[in-house]
Amino acid sequence: MSDAQTTNETRGNAGRGAASAPAARILVVEDEAALSLLLAYNLEAEGFIVDRVERGDEAEVRLSETVPDLVILDWMLPGVSGLEICRRLRAREATRGLPVIMLTARGEESERVRGLSIGADDYVVKPFSVPELMARVRALLRRARPDRVTGVLSAGDLELDRQNWRVHRAGRDVHLGPTEFRLLEHLMEKPGRVFSRAQLLDSVWGLSAEIDERTVDVHVGRLRKALSRGAEKDPIRTVRGAGYSFDETFGKTC
Template sequence: MHKRILIVEDEASIRDMVAFALRKAGMDPAMAGDAREAQLAIAERVPDLILLDWMLPGTSGLELARRWRKEELSREIPIIMLTARGEEVDRVNGLEAGVDDYVVKPFSTRELIARIKAVLRRSHGDDGDGMLEGGGLRIDGPAHRVFAGDEPVPIGPTEYRLLHFFMTHAERVYSRAQLLDHVWGGSVYVEERTVDVHIRRLRKTLEPWKLDDLVQTVRGSGYRFSTRA
């Protein structure tokens, strides 16, 4: 089945351009011009990925990303932000809001398709068939679910893959570059600073269960998952 990509963009010319490129790449585009239309589109059929414009009428893309990361139906959908804001602080704000990648306008459709494919590979890749347990956390690989004790942990797709990697390599220290290579697939599009943002998001996800200290910073070296203090 073709991957369904929801384009949330208020400029019709950009929507049409992106939709044409997606069809040419063998994907199935759906389109929305604002937050209301986007919600209806997700309710009708959950997309495999969302292309989300930062500047939307009424509700910004940043606010939408935060909302979708809290809602069960949309929590696990990868999001790529389309933005004219190229400054580092804006990119970090987008990542912290819950997006998985960003593309700065103006962009080529060739670059956009490459980004989409990279994010889909990361989000729908093979994370193993078994169960992982450690430090009060449990990952159900086949179901793509995380539990703290018996409680389900709401988690975004990138944080899931990061946690899965950490738990399968517990007690080992990984640099930012190594994490990019193993978790993001060594994509040339992703900066090392992105790792720090997703580490913060992962810790914030685990914080309600007081398990955020399982993801530890090793000064001058990187990060590790450890059940030891």
């Protein structure tokens, strides 16, 4: 895992209603410092507000002070176990419906059943794909707090529907593969921000992906071909020597 500095960026206003929707707050309870930092970096890049603690007893204190919108909870923690924290959350009225994703190195079916039976909403086994975990976070928030997650990103005549995994441009369906969809989604979330190929590999493919950075160029080419017909403007901007961005002027009139 690479060291990454956390940021306090908030989601751009490419999403419909994003300017007025408050950012969801997520509590990460993970005692592995590198993994905790990685999760915070990726969640903040998605526009969420992140709190981090490394001990179960610290999590108990934090949860008694402020109830977040979602908890990412490691199974094995010093102080109080993640399993016990989840059980206590479900026993309290104020946190009974709080979405919980459990992280664990335990992959056996019996352990997964145990985690879900005490009230976890989802269960992710380490090592995991970061993009997949981000998708699970958004899916849980859409069900529990739909006001905190923008379901549709739009710019000009281009619209990306996260919930139904569909893209439209000028009234027509744009057929994208899963990777091109995630790539477009990531770029549209922060119009104007330039992402290097390495950053896109981390965010779209996951840090564990053993693929060449030139793969990004191939998928950007496919995305451009699918999005634009004839003389239609290309919404993806290439920044020589730096990477790619979603053109912040796309769909705007002078």
